[in-house]
Amino acid sequence: MKSKKYSTTIRDVADLAGVSVATISRYLNNKSLLTEETAKKVQTAMAELNYTPNPIARNLSTNRTNAIGVVMNEIGGDFFTPLLEGIIETTEKNDFNLLIFTSTGRNRYNPAMLGSMYTDGLIVFIDSLGDEDIAYLHNSDHPIVLVHKSPPTGLQIPVVTIENKRASTRLVNHLIEKHNRRNIVFLRGPEGNEDSFWRELGYREALSTHSIPFDPRLVLVGGFDRFKAKEVIEKLVQEKTQFDAVFAGDDEAAIGVLQALKENGISVPGKVAVVGFDDQRLCPFLNPPLSTIHAPTDLVGVNAAEQLIKMIRNEPVEDIILLPTKLVIRESCGCNSVPENIE
Amino acid sequence: MKSKKYSTTIRDVADLAGVSVATISRYLNNKSLLTEETAKKVQTAMAELNYTPNPIARNLSTNRTNAIGVVMNEIGGDFFTPLLEGIIETTEKNDFNLLIFTSTGRNRYNPAMLGSMYTDGLIVFIDSLGDEDIAYLHNSDHPIVLVHKSPPTGLQIPVVTIENKRASTRLVNHLIEKHNRRNIVFLRGPEGNEDSFWRELGYREALSTHSIPFDPRLVLVGGFDRFKAKEVIEKLVQEKTQFDAVFAGDDEAAIGVLQALKENGISVPGKVAVVGFDDQRLCPFLNPPLSTIHAPTDLVGVNAAEQLIKMIRNEPVEDIILLPTKLVIRESCGCNSVPENIE
DNA sequence: CCGGTTACTGTAACCGTTTACATTCTACAT
DNA sequence: ATGTAGAATGTAAACGGTTACAGTAACCGG
Structure with a gap:
C-alpha cells in the first residue's frame, strides 16, 4: 500500500525502548508524568532511531492540522509582502504552519471546504472569499479572521483592519x-x-x-x-x-x-x-517623494494571526482591531521638508 | 478522542449509496470502472451529504501530502513577491498546496525533517538551509530544487537560477x-x-x-x-x-x-x-531611473515549482535551468532614454 | 493483612482514507 | 449444464499517531 520509503514509527521506538506506544506518545505530548527511568529509555530510543513523529498521523488523530491558511485574491502588489511577513512572524512563533491559497485557482474543490480540512483556521483577505463561503465556514465552526473587510451582515467574525x-x-x-x-x-x-x-x-x-x-x-x-x-x-x-x-x-x-x-x-x-495612502516601500523614491498615510500592514498580519490562533485555542478575541495609521509628510503635498512625520 | 465537530466520512456516503467504501474511493480516484448505475448512486449520495474527502486521511494513507514547501531566509525585499507569485501560479495549476517556511523560526524540530513530513518536496532558496540539511533531505529521497544556489559538492540536485x-x-x-x-x-x-x-x-x-x-x-x-x-x-x-x-x-x-x-x-x-541588478519594481521611479538587468524572478518561481512537481511525479528534470536576463537601460547609466521602455 | 489511593504503564479502538486480495456476477464457449 | 475469464464490488488491513479504559505496583491507614 505504501511507498518503499521506510520511516521509523512510534512503534519502532516503543519496541526499542521496551515500552508501549502510549508511553512514547505521552512522553512526546507530556500528558502524564513518566518515571525518570522510563523517560530516559524513551529519549535514548528516540535519539538512536532519529525519530520524528509524523505530523499527518497526528493530524488525523487529533483532528487538528496545526496550520493556518491565508486566502488572498492576488499576490502581487506591495501589500502582500508586509502582510505575509507579519503573519509568518506570528505563525512561526506559535509553531503553526502556513498555507497560502489564492482564490483564483482551485476549481476542483470549493476553496471553503478545502481550507477547512487543511487548516485550523483561515485569514481571509478583503474579498478573496465570497460572503456565502465565509458564512459557510463560520457556521461550521471553522475559525476565521477577516482582514480589511467586515463580516457579512449578522455574523460575528473578528476583523483586523486599519483606521482609514x-x-x-x-x-x-x-x-x-x-x-x-x-x-x-x-x-x-x-x-x-x-x-x-x-x-x-x-x-x-x-x-x-x-x-x-x-x-x-x-x-x-x-x-x-x-x-x-x-x-x-x-x-x-x-x-x-x-x-x-x-x-x-x-x-x-x-x-x-x-x-x-x-x-x-x-x-x-x-x-x-x-x-x-499606504506608504508603500517606494513612496520616498517617487518624484516628488509622496506624502501619504502609513498603514501598518505588517502589524495587520501579526494581529490577524494572533487573533486567529487565539480563536483556535478557544481564547477570547476582540471583535475588531483597528490599527492606527499616521501621516507621512514628504514633498508631493507641497511641503518642502526633510521627511517629517506628524504624530 | 475527538472534537465534537461532526464531519461526514466516506462511510456515510457508502451507507447512503448502498455500496462499500472501496467503491466510493474508487469513484473518487477513478481507479477502476464503475457501472453507470453505481456511479450515479455514488454521485447522488455525495451530493446529498455534501461530502468532501478528508485530505489528511488521504495523506496518511497514500504517504503523499500534495503540498510543496518553500524555504526562505527572509520574507521582506522585493525579491520575495515575484518569486512566490511564480510558485503559486504553478502550484495552483497543479493542485498542490503551498507551505511557507522561514529558516529562522522553528527551533523545536529540525526544519529539514519537518519539511519532509509536511511536504512532497521543497524549494530551497539561496542559503535558507545548510548544506547538511540539504544533503540529509536529498539522501532520504525527498525531492528538492535549489533556487539561486548550486548543490553541495557531490550531490546532484536540480537548480533554477538566472544568467548572471x-x-x-x-x-x-x-x-x-x-x-x-x-x-x-x-x-x-x-x-x-x-x-x-x-x-x-x-x-x-x-x-x-x-x-x-x-x-x-x-x-x-x-x-x-x-x-x-x-x-x-x-x-x-x-x-x-x-x-x-x-x-x-x-x-x-x-x-x-x-x-x-x-x-x-x-x-x-x-x-x-x-x-x-534585478530590475525591482521601484527602479523606474528612482532618481534618476535606474539602469539595471532584469531578472525574471517570477519565472524562477514557475520553473522551480515545475521542476519540483516533475520530480515528485518521477518525471525527468533538468539539472540546471539558467533563465535569461536582459539589460534594461534607463538613465542612471548616462543614457537619456525618454521612453519608459520596460513596464 | 487488607481495601483504597495514587502513579505509572499497557491494550486496543479510533481518526478517514487507500488498496491488496477475495468474492460475486455475467457472459460466453464448451 | 458447466467451466471460466473478466469485470464490478466487497472485506479488511494498513497508514502512524492519540487516548479511553484497564491493569498493576507501591504505599498508606486502620
Missing part, C-alpha cells in the same frame, strides 16, 4: 489648511472596497469642516490601480476640469496620477498636490 | 563603451553569495576585454543592502578614491549608492554612473 477615516480627514485637512487647496480630487478604489469607503468619508468630512462644497465631478474611480488612475486623471485634464490636489485613494493610484500629471506638464506639487 | 555573468559583462561593457567609464566600482553581495560571484566574474571579464586593469580597491562589499552600500560608498568618497561608475551588485545596493552620492553632491549619471 480619521487619517484621511487629517490628510485632506493638511492639503486644505497648509497648502490652501480647495478643489481636491478623490480617487475611489475598486467597487465595494471598504477601505475606499472610509477614506472617502474622511475626505468628505475634511471638506465639510472647511465648508467646501462636495463636488461629485471630483470623485472618480481610480481602482487602486496605477493605470486606471492615470487614465482617469488624463481624462480630467483633457476635460479641463479644475483641480489643485489629488487624494489618490492609495499609493498605487498615486503613482498613476503622478505619471499623468508629469506627461501633461502639470507640476507637482506646484500646480497640483498629490497624496496617497 | 554574461548580463553583468554586457552591463559593464555598456558603461565602458557607451559612457566611457573606466574606474568602475563593483559592490559584492553577502559573503558566499553565488549571484554575486558570477556578477563579479562578468564585471572582471568586461574590464579585461577592454584592457582595463582590475583594481581591487574598487571592489567592495555592499552586501546587497541599501545601508551597507551607502556606507561603503560614503567611505570611498571620503577617501577620495577616484571612480566614475558603480555597478552596485543589485538594485537594493544601488539605492544606497544613489543616496550616498546625492548626499555628497555627486551628480548621477553626470559624474558617476550607477547601475544595479
Whole structure:
C-alpha cells in the first residue's frame, strides 16, 4: 500500500525502548508524568532511531492540522509582502504552519471546504472569499479572521483592519489648511472596497469642516490601480476640469496620477498636490517623494494571526482591531521638508 | 478522542449509496470502472451529504501530502513577491498546496525533517538551509530544487537560477563603451553569495576585454543592502578614491549608492554612473531611473515549482535551468532614454 | 493483612482514507 | 449444464499517531 520509503514509527521506538506506544506518545505530548527511568529509555530510543513523529498521523488523530491558511485574491502588489511577513512572524512563533491559497485557482474543490480540512483556521483577505463561503465556514465552526473587510451582515467574525477615516480627514485637512487647496480630487478604489469607503468619508468630512462644497465631478474611480488612475486623471485634464490636489485613494493610484500629471506638464506639487495612502516601500523614491498615510500592514498580519490562533485555542478575541495609521509628510503635498512625520 | 465537530466520512456516503467504501474511493480516484448505475448512486449520495474527502486521511494513507514547501531566509525585499507569485501560479495549476517556511523560526524540530513530513518536496532558496540539511533531505529521497544556489559538492540536485555573468559583462561593457567609464566600482553581495560571484566574474571579464586593469580597491562589499552600500560608498568618497561608475551588485545596493552620492553632491549619471541588478519594481521611479538587468524572478518561481512537481511525479528534470536576463537601460547609466521602455 | 489511593504503564479502538486480495456476477464457449 | 475469464464490488488491513479504559505496583491507614 505504501511507498518503499521506510520511516521509523512510534512503534519502532516503543519496541526499542521496551515500552508501549502510549508511553512514547505521552512522553512526546507530556500528558502524564513518566518515571525518570522510563523517560530516559524513551529519549535514548528516540535519539538512536532519529525519530520524528509524523505530523499527518497526528493530524488525523487529533483532528487538528496545526496550520493556518491565508486566502488572498492576488499576490502581487506591495501589500502582500508586509502582510505575509507579519503573519509568518506570528505563525512561526506559535509553531503553526502556513498555507497560502489564492482564490483564483482551485476549481476542483470549493476553496471553503478545502481550507477547512487543511487548516485550523483561515485569514481571509478583503474579498478573496465570497460572503456565502465565509458564512459557510463560520457556521461550521471553522475559525476565521477577516482582514480589511467586515463580516457579512449578522455574523460575528473578528476583523483586523486599519483606521482609514480619521487619517484621511487629517490628510485632506493638511492639503486644505497648509497648502490652501480647495478643489481636491478623490480617487475611489475598486467597487465595494471598504477601505475606499472610509477614506472617502474622511475626505468628505475634511471638506465639510472647511465648508467646501462636495463636488461629485471630483470623485472618480481610480481602482487602486496605477493605470486606471492615470487614465482617469488624463481624462480630467483633457476635460479641463479644475483641480489643485489629488487624494489618490492609495499609493498605487498615486503613482498613476503622478505619471499623468508629469506627461501633461502639470507640476507637482506646484500646480497640483498629490497624496496617497499606504506608504508603500517606494513612496520616498517617487518624484516628488509622496506624502501619504502609513498603514501598518505588517502589524495587520501579526494581529490577524494572533487573533486567529487565539480563536483556535478557544481564547477570547476582540471583535475588531483597528490599527492606527499616521501621516507621512514628504514633498508631493507641497511641503518642502526633510521627511517629517506628524504624530 | 475527538472534537465534537461532526464531519461526514466516506462511510456515510457508502451507507447512503448502498455500496462499500472501496467503491466510493474508487469513484473518487477513478481507479477502476464503475457501472453507470453505481456511479450515479455514488454521485447522488455525495451530493446529498455534501461530502468532501478528508485530505489528511488521504495523506496518511497514500504517504503523499500534495503540498510543496518553500524555504526562505527572509520574507521582506522585493525579491520575495515575484518569486512566490511564480510558485503559486504553478502550484495552483497543479493542485498542490503551498507551505511557507522561514529558516529562522522553528527551533523545536529540525526544519529539514519537518519539511519532509509536511511536504512532497521543497524549494530551497539561496542559503535558507545548510548544506547538511540539504544533503540529509536529498539522501532520504525527498525531492528538492535549489533556487539561486548550486548543490553541495557531490550531490546532484536540480537548480533554477538566472544568467548572471554574461548580463553583468554586457552591463559593464555598456558603461565602458557607451559612457566611457573606466574606474568602475563593483559592490559584492553577502559573503558566499553565488549571484554575486558570477556578477563579479562578468564585471572582471568586461574590464579585461577592454584592457582595463582590475583594481581591487574598487571592489567592495555592499552586501546587497541599501545601508551597507551607502556606507561603503560614503567611505570611498571620503577617501577620495577616484571612480566614475558603480555597478552596485543589485538594485537594493544601488539605492544606497544613489543616496550616498546625492548626499555628497555627486551628480548621477553626470559624474558617476550607477547601475544595479534585478530590475525591482521601484527602479523606474528612482532618481534618476535606474539602469539595471532584469531578472525574471517570477519565472524562477514557475520553473522551480515545475521542476519540483516533475520530480515528485518521477518525471525527468533538468539539472540546471539558467533563465535569461536582459539589460534594461534607463538613465542612471548616462543614457537619456525618454521612453519608459520596460513596464 | 487488607481495601483504597495514587502513579505509572499497557491494550486496543479510533481518526478517514487507500488498496491488496477475495468474492460475486455475467457472459460466453464448451 | 458447466467451466471460466473478466469485470464490478466487497472485506479488511494498513497508514502512524492519540487516548479511553484497564491493569498493576507501591504505599498508606486502620
